[in-house]
Amino acid sequence: xxxxxxxxxxxxxxxxxxxxxxxxxxxxxxxxxxxxxxxxxxxxxxxxxxxxxxxxxxxxxxxxxxxxxxxxxxxxxxxxxxxxxxxxxxxxxxxxxxxxxxxxxxxxxxxx
Amino acid sequence: xxxxxxxxxxxxxxxxxxxxxxxxxxxxxxxxxxxxxxxxxxxxxxxxxxxxxxxxxxxxxxxxxxxxxxxxxxxxxxxxxxxxxxxxxxxxxxxxxxxxxxxxxxxxxxxxx
Numbered sequence: 367x368x369x370x371x372x373x374x375x376x377x378x379x380x381x382x383x384x385x386x387x388x389x390x391x392x393x394x395x396x397x398x399x400x401x402x403x404x405x406x407x408x409x410x411x412x413x414x415x416x417x418x419x420x421x422x423x424x425x426x427x428x429x430x431x432x433x434x435x436x437x438x439x440x441x442x443x444x445x446x447x448x449x450x451x452x453x454x455x456x457x458x459x460x461x462x463x464x465x466x467x468x469x470x471x472x473x474x475x476x477x478x
Numbered sequence: 479x480x481x482x483x484x485x486x487x488x489x490x491x492x493x494x495x496x497x498x499x500x501x502x503x504x505x506x507x508x509x510x511x512x513x514x515x516x517x518x519x520x521x522x523x524x525x526x527x528x529x530x531x532x533x534x535x536x537x538x539x540x541x542x543x544x545x546x547x548x549x550x551x552x553x554x555x556x557x558x559x560x561x562x563x564x565x566x567x568x569x570x571x572x573x574x575x576x577x578x579x580x581x582x583x584x585x586x587x588x589x590x591x
Binding site for chain 1: 581
């Protein structure tokens with residue numbers, strides 16, 4: 367089983383719909399992150415969390431919200447999806463200290 | 479402002495040729511650096527990391543990178559490219575003062591037989 371699991375892997379939906387992307391991890395890491403990837407722009411940070419009670423905005427948080435339901439679960443929501451939120455979304459985790467971030471396989475989201 | 483630049487959007491090499499992917503960073507604090515690889519339909523896999531010490535670091539799949547503080551660079555190299563190396567490569571920088579990484583925009587590598 368993957369250490370960082372994202373569901374769904376693919377989603378097509380319509381403008382105005384509410385969408386939730388889920389991320390769960392078995393690595394026991396405290397830190398979790400949500401990124402979006404757009405062609406030519408690399409990865410941009412949406413939200414990150416150091417633990418269940420510590421959630422922080424990244425560089426592009428507008429239009430998104432998150433919930434850290436447990437140490438192992440970190441969900442990203444789009445309250446009212448718009449077409450320019452069409453992107454590839456990644457969840458990542460990191461342990462304490464100086465370790466690298468570990469990524470899930472991504473969710474490809476298309477908003478029509 | 480903190481930034482990471484990967485000047486080459488797309489690189490094409492022949493199988494067996496050597497490879498160097500460039501990464502330059504602008505960071506006020508002492509950085510730590512990563513290279514990740516992304517194959518189609520996959521997440522990002524860590525190739526190697528630099529925190530301190532020896533400036534030449536070895537990674538997985540035969541890759542290495544050299545940290546050059548004077549040039550603010552962390553270029554990725556491989557002496558002989560395999561067709562399976564075709565992917566997108568991302569450089570990322572962080573620091574001991576922040577928990578966030580800044581990613582470059584990526585370099586797409588194409589390998590011809």
